[in-house]
Amino acid sequence: MTYLLSVAMEKQLEELKQQLEKQCQINQELQRQNKDLEQRLKDKEKLLQELQTQYHDLEFPSQTANEAEPEFRTSRAAVMAPEPIPENLEISRNMVKKTASETSLIVKAIQKNDFLSRLDDEQITMMVDLLMSSHYKPSEEVITEGSEGDRMYIVAAGELIVTQSGRDLRTLTKGDVFGELAILYNCKRTATVKAKTHVHLWCMERQTYRTIITNKSKKKREQLMGFLKTSRTLKDLNDAQLSKIIDSMEEVKFQDNEVIVREGTEGNTFYIILKGEVVVSKNVNGHQKQIRRMGKGEHFGEQALIREILRTATCTADGPVTCFSIDKEVFEETIPVEHLELFDDSKVMQEEQGPEQPGPSSSLKFKDLVPVLYQEGRYQGDPVTLGVGGFGRVQLMTTLTYGKYYAMKRVSKKQIVSKRQEEHMLFEKKILKAIQCDFIVKLHAAFKDARYIYMVMEFCGGGEIWTKLKEVGRFDEPVAVFCTACVVEAYSYLHKKSIMYRDLKPENLMLDIKGYIKLVDFGFAKELVRGEKTYSFVGTPEYMAPEIIKNQGHDFAVDFWSLGILIFELLVGSPPFSSSEPQKIYSKILDGELKFPLYLSEAAKSIISKLCRPRPGQRLGNTKNGIKDVRHHRWYSSMNWHKLRMGQLDAPTIRLIRKGPCYINFDKFPQDHSVAEEEFSGWDRDF
Template identity: 70%
Template sequence: RLQEKERLLQELNGQYDELGKEVGAGDTDEVTFDTTFSRRHLQLMRCADFFHLRCPLSDLIVKAIQKNDFLSRLDDEQTAMMVDLLAVSSYKPNDDVIKEGTEGDSMYIVAAGELLVTQAGQTLRSLTTGDVFGELAILYNCRRTATVKAKTAVRLWCMERQTYRTIITNKSKKKREQLLGFLKTLVHELCSRGHILYPLSKIIDSMEEVKYQDKDVIVREGAEANAFYIILKGEVLVTKNVNGHQKQIRRMGKGEHFGEQALIREVLRTATCSAEGPVTCLSIDKDRHTIPPLHLFLWDPVTLGVGGFGRVELVMNHEEYYAMKRVSKKHIVAKRQEEHMLFEKKILKATQCNFIVSLHAAFKDTRYIYMVMEFCVGGEIWTKLKEVGRFDEPIAMFCTACVVEAYAYLHKKNIMYRDLKPENLMLDIKGYVKLVDFGFSKEMVHGDKTYSFVGTPEYMAPEIIKNQGHDFAVDFWSLGVLIYELLVGSPPFSSSEPQKIYAKILDGVLKYPPYMNKYDASNLL
């Protein structure tokens, strides 16, 4: 809009110049305009007046954005959009703009007046024209850490979280669509040459080859569906029980598939598939062993952990110990975590990996949701790290290798983890490291991007903070942060204030302690 106003102003100045030439060329003292020109002239004058009024305010907003550690990283186009989309609000003396402890979704820039910032009744500082406050709220839902009260009559520019995200994500999506358009012809060319595309190779990597002899039953009608099949070689006969007799439905050959519903939900087979001669298939299996919840015994005195999510308690089944995570339904609804809980259960139920904690059962009552998981007797890596200060390189390498194995398994299944930190790494009875807590995980096709703002501040990748859209690469950013913390004892980007953590991450300045110079870890990071 500002560029359009500048263009109109230039057009107006040009027409004034032409008008001056016409007046100088003639002898008449009177100049007349046709109706069309007069209306256009009036429109240009109004736009020019608005531009001149707006320009000083725009400069003030831009300067305020540029001097803020977080907002200064916006590009010119995003900054211009912010200038245009800021809303104006006014407050009287002693009015509270934001209150300590309340949740908010807006940031503010002071246009005029003075405000006081207080925390627990103590005055911290004052805010005047050009100052920015509350910017953390446009990133995610959080409680205000201080109260901001108008000392005089004030006028503020306000930006809501949804508006900010729209500005950031629209730019990223537009750029992504443009790049995808450029790549369409390249992808077509690669396909025509017979190149195997990356997503297809990943699907193949996650499947197992299974061979059958003539007349072998691959799946039986009425049985529980637990696998999906693609025929590589041979023929498969599909039959269905009709009045006690097997009726042939169809024949399937190379390249055809069956049983896909098994990967979506719990169903029974609707037909029998058997081999006609030797058959080779690719298969994805989802068989799981579960423990009947009625046979669990709760050890009331033993609590393994307590957090914002709920409580983890020790339970027993036939002399085997398990960790039972108990989460309040009320808490889940209040935090809008319904989808996250369901997805966490789905991931753990479908997971069979030695480096990811196993889920054995899940059930609920009127107040809680329960998830019975493998009991990792070694406890958290975070606890061990705090006990010794920092790990030696061999221990850090072993922990990292376990995480990489877990990542490889998850990424093959199109799952981003997004919550790596020492608190989410557990030691099992054999001393292996296992991932726990999949509340921030997301299922996504390789090549796509998501725009969620999730994770632990110290471990967030720059693209998450900037709302530019992120993919599986963020897991490896957090892996680098983990390696650093294991070797040093603290994360590379830390502060008591989240805004400063984000600013440090975006700056990307990494400082190594002297003893790390001899390690190859610094090169890896």
């Protein structure tokens, strides 16, 4: 009996074992299928990312109404190199007469385009006048994928087909706009546009567009400057002070018969009339008596800027009126009222800074430099590349005696010439050679040969802030405070020397081995006299200030805007204005609506909002107290600025720095075997 039970139990155990093995096989098969599905999903996600990347610069409106914002920025930001504007571009000869219906079609096309709709009436009129006519036959290409674009188009008649990598994307018909990014900057076309039928197009070149917008902005500033100089209250101010006031003023419109200021009410706003007429009247025995009329260029309410005063007359719009205005509170932030003398923020910038030492004369020889090689991994034995950009590579070098490491930037001379960046390259070298600041990377030496120019710079072993941010997603507040405080010190030094930086972003911030931040890449820096403006379209789209996008002329205020964007990106992981399509980024910047995550502190929201004010004259750091206001903001209340300058603070960034070979904190890049063409134009004679 016992024997039979034992046999039965063994049989049951055997069956259970077989069932278990079968179940294991099923589980293994399910796991394999899961892995297969996971891999297919990853492949699909990768394909989707590649398609999104290809679509990144696509110059045609997206078909999706609601765009999902990425939580963290995962790709390096593109940059826009400044392009010279011709001094005297003859544009009036290109004017083409349009019929009323043609004008109507063009205006409607502009108004429904996300970017062009922001032009004012005068700019739209100029565009309508200067659009050229062109005709294409069926199957003729208007735009070729991969080619460099320099013009935009509006479809007047006919149909066109848009393709990308041979796939049909959409059809363009009457009233559609395409290629509009090309009138902002030199960009590669991301799709092919071919005529499906006989096509009539209106087109405009980038230089024409930029010239009309820039000239209008310059003329408007000159005009406003002239208007301000006729004000008795402001007549003693210099051009730099008057320019600050213009930067703080806003355009306001009034309807016919609308009262702009009322007699007897408290006055706090100064107005300059840009368009239309204003009737000035006083109350005499209960009736309004007209005193006079005012027109373009005349102003009223100036006394309200400097003392408590009740309005002494009523000003009413006679027909539609456009004014430029500034209120007392903003004016007081811009110009110290008590003596009407612009605050010299160089006094702030000099505090606690010792006498400047001249830059060291380098004894470094090009022949003494040797590349550092990867010691392990797939690139073992290859030279170490620290970074790759649109304008060259940065390699890790050392000397034959192995005494010190250097970061050597190598740039193709041919590429510099083709992109018209000769002046910027020479200026970058000039700036870095003269700079002696602990928060800016040092230039040790510069060399050239027939193919390249070489800039041998201080090696920052902690790596890029961009790489660190990508690794952790977003920074804790103390880390962001420390990183951006280092930037504030670099700005203080540069602005004191009348240099604006114009390319702030995590990619251009390096960590030294102590965890302190240094600014690198001065390709977009520019020297500017206080009170003057420059009109280049330059920078990184997500970090561009509104006045750059609008071609209104910009100055040091753009650096404070980009500081606000940087604080946001370090705390959140992606910039506040982002999209897969550049024109949408520009539209969001011009809309200026900042959306803050719930976890941001009130102090962080406050400093970002104040740095990212749309009007440059109202931005924190650009008002009468200068950069002092940034240092004194409560978000920096924990910062000991003196100890930071002396390098006496323990950097909270130190925990982001990995230990290992000297290149451990950098992404790895394959070796570049290509050789640039020789270039002998001689632009680098003094390099």
